[in-house]
């Protein structure tokens with residue numbers, strides 16, 4: 440009896456696993472098609488000066504995918520999938536193309552966007568082509584280094600460190616700011632803060648969530664802010680949702696704020712409207 444139960448459970452488990460495999464394969468195929476048909480787009484989440492949250496200081500470009508049948512699929516779902524396959528290379532190139540094209544379009548329209556930060560996957564750093572691809576695409580669209588910033592997570596530094604460091608160095612030498620994303624959530628060593636030419640440290644939403652609630656999260660946020668200061672890095676707190684989180688971050692000296700409290704990620708047209716507003720007030 441017990442043995443039979445065990446076997447049934449095992450069978451159920453196999454089925455669930457198989458089901459997941461089929462779903463992932465289907466999603467991967469859909470993503471491949473979406474990439475080929477340019478169905479992915481970028482949205483732009485504004486970042487504000489913490490001291491004066493009416494001042495637009497930057498923005499993060501975030502991918503969006505709307506599948507004709509499945510509806511919107513979140514990057515939290517399709518990025519890890521792309522990273523498991525070869526699709527991430529294609530996806531990474533598309534993000535570079537989209538962000539350069541958009542910044543070029545804004546500039547051509549006489550708008551003056553703040554630096555636009557975009558996310559780069561570990562595999563794209565390890566591929567060894569990132570810096571040259573990016574610089575070429577920037578030149579095509581007349582985009583300069585100060586108009587962009589590259590974000591990467593701590594995981595980027597584990598494995599293939601030499602290739603990665605070379606890419607980081609090339610981007611830095613080209614004048615592109617580098618930001619360490621989701622700081623404190625990955626496997627990494629603090630020595631990266633010392634050996635990498637970083638411009639910015641992003642405090643992850645996981646810790647911002649706990650501000651005013653969890654002593655431990657506050658301790659991590661404080662330590663991150665003070666280390667960033669010691670290394671001369673700008674700080675951005677992401678996922679700020681409440682006025683009390685904002686107040687905490689202002690009181691403890693975070694430089695910039697990103698979160699639904701101030702703005703959601705915006706479609707490019709809506710971001711243009713915001714730029715027009717800011718241009719007329721400054």
Ligand code: C2E
Nearest residue numbers: 501502514515518534558559560678679680697698699700
């Ligand atoms: P991330 O780089 O840490 O991006 C911040 C995420 O937090 C975004 O989620 C953003 O929409 C969300 N967020 C910002 N403020 C708030 C808030 O106040 N509340 C809540 N609940 N969420 C907030 P999103 O767009 O779903 O992206 C998730 C992750 O997917 C990103 O995390 C990034 O790791 C990855 N990703 C997104 N776009 C790209 C891309 O173009 N390339 C690569 N390689 N990864 C990307």
Ligand code: MG
Nearest residue numbers: 499558590620
């Ligand atoms: Mg990011």
Ligand code: MG
Nearest residue numbers: 620621641677
């Ligand atoms: Mg982040």
Ligand code: MG
Nearest residue numbers: 621643644677
């Ligand atoms: Mg995050």
